[in-house]
Amino acid sequence: MKIDIGPKNCLYPLPTTLIGTLVNGKPNFITIAHVGIMDLGSVSLGMNKNHFTNAGIKENGTFSINIPSVKMVKKTDYCGLVSGKTENKAGLFKIFFGKLKTAPLIEEYSINMERELIKTVDFPNHDVFVGKIVTTFCDEDIE
Amino acid sequence: MKIDIGPKNCLYPLPTTLIGTLVNGKPNFITIAHVGIMDLGSVSLGMNKNHFTNAGIKENGTFSINIPSVKMVKKTDYCGLVSGKTENKAGLFKIFFGKLKTAPLIEEYSINMERELIKTVDFPNHDVFVGKIVTTFCDEDIE
Secondary structure (H helix, E strand, O other): OEEEEEOOOOOOOOOOEEEEEEEOOEEEEEEEOOEEEEEOOEEEEEEEOOOOHHHHHHHHOEEEEEEOOHHHHHHHHHHHHOOOOOOOOHHHOOEEOOOOOOOOEEOOOOEEEEEEEEEEEEOOOEEEEEEEEEEEEEEOOOO | OEEEEEOOOOOOOOOOEEEEEEEOOEEEEEEEOOEEEEEOOEEEEEEEOOOOHHHHHHHHOEEEEEEOOHHHHHHHHHHHHOOOOOOOHHHHOOEEOOOOOOOOEEOOOOEEEEEEEEEEEEOOOEEEEEEEEEEEEEEOOOO
């Protein structure tokens, strides 16, 4: 028997990723699970316009997507609870840069992708950033 | 130690969904995992332009998203292997309609969402359809 539960979005947000940007020249990270694949090389991030990160993506036209292993659960959760407006999250990680120079990547995360912003789709309360993949780094011993 | 593996998209496509449309007035279903959340009420589908389904979404401005339980793995896989151009997939399921009347929903799938097309984002080989949720149905005894 089916029941009508109204307009509920039942797509659970996943996978959980950590998005890296430079905001005012400083690395910042935010936990985002509202991600999606647009075409084979392009990924979307649905981000509320209130987030600190959005200005960094717009300014630099770049961002990183870092995929955590289970070991990084606590720090990944923390980065989704506090804002870069008030907390310096850069100090939590070993950071490196790849080709883009403005998309901070995290050494402790198993997979790191550099993304170039190719489109922004405007929603009333969200910026949807679409990034084309530039380079991917991964741990040599990833299982 | 990090290694550069080139521009690889390492976001695994998920969750797996079955998209329903009417194409030339007949229900058709396709398995799509290139889905994403744009804002809280809107979902994207990244669909290669070769698919039979795309014309139905454009014509009706509606589609359904059906979320399978484990029991429906075989039929869900099958709908991703064969095209509606050559196979009638409507006969595989018990179909019902909700408010939209042009978005076929599947009785055997645990969760069914009716979507209204609000944007199409154009990529070279893909249509990215963005749908706003209209109604959700679910099994009364879903766990």
